[in-house]
Amino acid sequence: MLPEVVFVLGAPGAGKGTQCSYISKEYDFVHLSAGDLLREERQRPGSEYGEMIEEKIRNGEIVPVEVTCSLIHKAMQKSGKSRFLIDGFPRNKVNLDGWDRVMSDKTKLLFVLFFECSRDICTERCLGRGAAGSGRSDDNLESLQKRFNTYINDTMPIINHYDQLGLVKRVNAESVPMEVFQDVKKAFDGAGLQRIAN
Ligand SMILES: Nc1ncnc2c1ncn2[C@@H]1O[C@H](COP(=O)(O)OP(=O)(O)OP(=O)(O)O)[C@@H](O)[C@H]1O
Numbered sequence: 039m040l041p042e043v044v045f046v047l048g049a050p051g052a053g054k055g056t057q058c059s060y061i062s063k064e065y066d067f068v069h070l071s072a073g074d075l076l077r078e079e080r081q082r083p084g085s086e087y088g089e090m091i092e093e094k095i096r097n098g099e100i101v102p103v104e105v106t107c108s109l110i111h112k113a114m115q116k117s118g119k120s121r122f123l124i125d126g127f128p129r130n131k132v133n134l135d136g137w138d139r140v141m142s143d144k145t146k147l148l149f150v151l152f153f154e155c156s157r158d159i160c161t162e163r164c165l166g167r168g169a170a171g172s173g174r175s176d177d178n179l180e181s182l183q184k185r186f187n188t189y190i191n192d193t194m195p196i197i198n199h200y201d202q203l204g205l206v207k208r209v210n211a212e213s214v215p216m217e218v219f220q221d222v223k224k225a226f227d228g229a230g231l232q233r234i235a236n
């Protein structure tokens with residue numbers, strides 16, 4: 039059976055990572071965050087991509103898909119598992135085409151989980167995360183403006199593309215985390231995905 043994938047998309051700070059961590063405890067999915075994988079690669083001693091990744095992240099720009107896709111693929115293989123939440127990917131048309139070229143015949147896309155949240159709330163959450171010591175070089179107003187531009191210009195068209203294919207499950211992400219998760223569970227249960235037995 040092909041590995042199964044759910045893409046998780048939404049604006050910066052919409053709560054993708056928070057919800058993915060809940061999902062992976064209740065359903066048999068491994069959470070892979072493209073942003074986390076890039077930040078790890080940036081820190082890896084000897085990485086040839088470290089500086090390039092840092093510059094892209096600080097400017098809210100998208101890293102070349104060959105780098106991101108290869109990190110995702112390696113993490114999937116290393117996990118030894120067969121169901122994945124891929125958080126923050128695909129972020130633009132180049133990501134989408136790169137995935138389709140290399141990974142779409144090796145995986146089955148179940149659906150796209152889309153967290154809807156206003157820009158004001160997302161900004162407040164990211165700034166709060168920065169103030170709480172996230173250490174992220176992009177949790178500041180200047181980077182956030184660029185990240186939002188990328189989200190609106192490059193990521194929204196990808197969400198619309200999957201919507202036209204009938205693959206998008208929308209969740210309102212503006213309430214408290216556990217309330218958001220109630221709707222996430224409806225999406226997963228509705229797709230026939232079994233919960234992990236406790
Ligand atoms: N429903 C929520 N209500 C209030 N705060 C939240 C909610 N969900 C997440 N947060 C907080 O908002 C911040 C951003 O959340 P999270 O990292 O999950 O978002 P994200 O979409 O993965 O962000 P990014 O795309 O920037 O990586 C964190 O500090 C998190 O604790």
Ligand SMILES: Nc1ccn([C@@H]2O[C@H](COP(=O)(O)O)[C@@H](O)[C@H]2O)c(=O)n1
Nearest residue numbers: 072073094095098099100101126127129
């Ligand atoms: N597919 C992706 C995902 C992320 N990036 C870069 O990482 C930054 C942080 O991403 P988060 O999902 O953790 O917010 C993002 O702004 C991009 O610079 C990427 O290039 N490609």
